[in-house]
Each structure stands twice: as structure tokens, then as C-alpha cells.
Amino acid sequence: MSGDPADLSIARAGAALRSGELTAAGLLDAVRRRAAATEARLHAYLTLDGAGAEQAAAEADAAFAAGRDPGPLAGIPLAIKDNLVTRGVETTCGSRILAGYRPPYDATVVARLRQAGAVLVGKTNMDEFAMGSSTENSAYGPTRNPWDTERVPGGSSGGSAAVVAAGSALGSLGSDTGGSIRQPAALCGVVGLKPTYGLVSRYGLVAFASSLDQVGPFARTVEDAATLFEAIAGHDPSDATSYRGPVPEVRSGLAAGPEGLRVGVIKELAGEGSEPVVLAAFRRTVQRLEEAGASVRELSLPSLAHALDAYYLIAPAECSANLARFDGVRYGLRLPGDTVEQMMAATRRDGFGPEVTRRILLGTYALSAGYYEAFYGQAQKVRTLVIRDFAAAYREADVLVSPTSPTTAFRIGERVDDPLSMYLADVCTIPCNLDGGPGISVPVGLDPAGLPIGFQVLAPALGEAALFRAARAVEVLADFTARPALATSEVA
């Protein structure tokens, strides 16, 4: 076969495994060679599970040899964000407070990928407890962008985006609370999906903001993202917030094309707030959709002006409650103390980095007596207005579109001392988490510096069929085939 197997899509690798052109062991080897060639510069993985991956690859090869077919992910090397627990494999959430933690169970999504025969290569770097937009908030050092190693990969799932761009995994899982899958996907030139809230189990996802968190995939193609989505979606009795109805069927829409699709351009996210080059790529893509037969109109969602502020009250409030569990008692770091309270306060002071500390303080304040109504209560009302604005817009359109990120990848260190400017990186992605519907980012081009630009598609809750149809149409029209030099130059 021509080219390096590490650069194959999941679909093509699956076909090669079935035709006998490729073995799962050989594919794993190619991916690990790519990781060995790039990790010193990227630092996208925190832990590699060598023995586990080899065993899974051997099992996939044995299954194919015996004429069994465990399904489209059999033998496919995938990476897992380090806030999804993996039995016996270190899971740190990018935090010092969980250094050395080996969970006693697998997250449901991890178990489902294993059952599907996937080869789990390792755990990917992330902003500590998924709080950040650049992967610089990891206690273990930043991940770098495969397109320009002086720049961030986005975040918080920056490692999961970078490995898919670099070829050190064919796909990966991340989590998205305010854009943590879609924004790094945009900055790394890959596809990233946040499914409908509740469609994918969160059992074994270390909780950040429970009314917003959702697990989703990264892949190099929209079709591969659909394959991963199908493997992980569906009700889980272990997650009381998981949706009990059927999973939307998405595959048939992939070939439907944009003709007749009603596309709404979100006025508040498609203007001055974005860099001119991002805006130009966005408008060019919208124009192509229209030329291909979609009906396009601009729609206004006025409450989005307050979405970022509401999010930065709701998410820290929920994080301050969720992260109370890290107290030095059951797992992770413990510092000495004369009383249990001193032990806990010392452990948390040393165990959490600055951004997590900042958000715990902010959330504790916003929830404290006398301020609850003015901050958290008011933010939840704004959330209602955001949901109403989305509902009204979806009466006029099947999908809504905007740039994924207002900028391409920024330089490492550029925003780290200015929390507000970092928060603005998520201005286009946050509204979807408040609404609960699905969102996806598809790469549509490069800026003059050679950095990828993402196009975001949103749909109403359980609207994954329209979402994937639109995303695939965008992918075909944009015809984005560029690969980072770092991935291609290392091919032997």
C-alpha cells in the first residue's frame, strides 16, 4: 500500500485490515513510529499503554484471521483524553492532584471502544480538569500544535486533537464543556464533534461542569467522526443523565448533500469578533453551500451577547462543587496536616494549578450565601433565554453555522496571564453547550501562515442527522486535504 498507514482514515484503514493489506499490529506499529518521531516536539500523550495496545491489536488480528469481524473500529488505534478513566492505566486529568492515579474501572465510552475491538494507544494531554483553551494549563507541560510547534493546539482536549492531526492516532475521544473538542479541532485542522447533551455516557468522565459536559470524538474525516459517534452513543444505566431514547441515525445523511438544507448564519458570531482571514474562509464556505443548493439566511440570537458571561458563572459554580471530591482522602495527592481540614486545604492548594484554583474560587463565591441569586441564578435565566433563541432559530433553519474559533492557533504563552482573553477563545463554541444541542467543527482552509481554520455547524438537540449531513457537505465543498509538515516529513 502507498503511504504511511498512520495517515489513513479509519474507513480506509478498516478496508485495508479486511483485505489483508494491513494487520492491526502493523497499523499500531506505524502509529507508534509516528508518535516516537513527533512526541518530543508535541507532547500530546501523557501515558502510552504499550502492553494494552499490543494485546488489543493481537486480538483484532486473531479475530480477522478467524473470519470474525468485530466491527468498523476493530484494530483501529485510538487515543483517549486523560479525564476519561482507564482501568489500571494512569489517569491524571492533567493535574498534579491525580498524579499516579490508576482507576479501578473503565469509563463506559472506553469500555465500548474496547468491545468494538479498538486499539487504545494512550492517554492525551489536556488543560487541567478540562479548564482552558490552549492545553497550557496541564501540570505536565503544554502540548504543541502540529502545524506550528510555537503555537497552542487549542484546548482543553489539545492532546486528542494534536495526535489525530499528527498521525499518532487515527481518532480520539475528548470532552467538550464550552468548546473543548471543537476549538482544538479547528486549531489542529481535524474534525471534532460535541454530541447532544446526554447522548453519550459520562460514567467515568471526571466531572467538570455537569450540566454542560459531553464526550465526543476527533477524526480526520466526517465519516470517521460518525463511526466513532455510533460506537460511543446510547443509553448507559450507569449515567443517570444519559438519554433513554434511540440514537439518531446519521450515516444515511452523509451522502445527502446540501441541496434544500436550510442553513442559518448566526449574526452575533459571524461578524467583527473574528479575524478577517477566519471570517473570509467562513463566508466563502457559506457561499459554496448556497451555490450547491442550500438555502442560506442570517438569523439573530440576541441573548448570545451574554452567553460567555453566563457560562463563566455556571461552569465555575459547577466545577467548585464537582472538584470538592479531590480532598486527599481516597486517591491522589495528600499533604500532611494536623487536622483533616488542614490536610485537605494544603493538598488542594498544592494539587491544583492556577486556572483550576481561580475557577474554584469564582464558583465558590458565585454560589455562596447572598450572591447565589445575583450570579448563578441570573446566569441560569440567561441560559433559558439562550435556549429560547436557539429554538426560535431552529424553526427557520435545520442547522446554524459560524466560525469555530475567532482566531487561528495563537502563540504559546500569549494569553496565559490574561484569563479573560483566554475565555474569549470559546465565544463561538459556548452557546451550543448552554443549549444542549450537538456541534461539530470541520476544517475548511489555512490562513496565510499555514494554520487551519474551522467551520462550526450546530443543530437542535438530537439533530445529529442534519448536523452530519451539513458537516459532510462542508467537507466535500472545502476539500481540505492539507497535512501538517511535521506529519509528512517524518514518513520514512
Place this chain on the structure above:
Amino acid sequence: MPADLDIAKVARLARLALTPEEMERYGAQLGVILEHAAQVQALAAEGVPPTAHPLPMLNALRPDEVEETLDREEVLAQAPDRQGPYFRVPPFMEEE
């Protein structure tokens, strides 16, 4: 920072043993963020119900059946300190 932001009290509630310098730094940063976030209060939202959860789901119930649980030894193996089958912690009650 807002005049009523008592950062020492917030840090105590959050069980974070911050140094005086850290309190000053985080207090200033929180002030800037809160000033921005307080803009949510400018939005007229009287009579608007709050949203706590994006899907209209209530009371997820299941049959009360005995199921597999995590292995106790595997769980306790992750604890910073233990005594037999228990997590061990410093004193949290004063002796009489």
C-alpha cells in the same frame, strides 16, 4: 475587586490554604472576571425560569437490584493512607 469580595472567606469555604500573596493575586483576577460576568445582571430576565439542565429529564429511576461493585482492594490501593478496609485521615474531631 468588588468591595464585598472577601477572598479569605471564599478560600476557606473552598478548602484552599492560599498564601497572602496568592489571595491578593487571585482576588484581583476574580474582581476583573466578576466585573465582566456581572453583565448578566443587565439582562432583564424577570419571570424567566432558570435552566439547570438542558434536557427535560426528571427522576431517572432504575430497579433496585444488586449489581457488581468495584473491587475493594483495588479501590483502597489508590488511597494515600488506609487502615484495614478503611480510608485513614488525620483527626477531624477533638477528643473530649
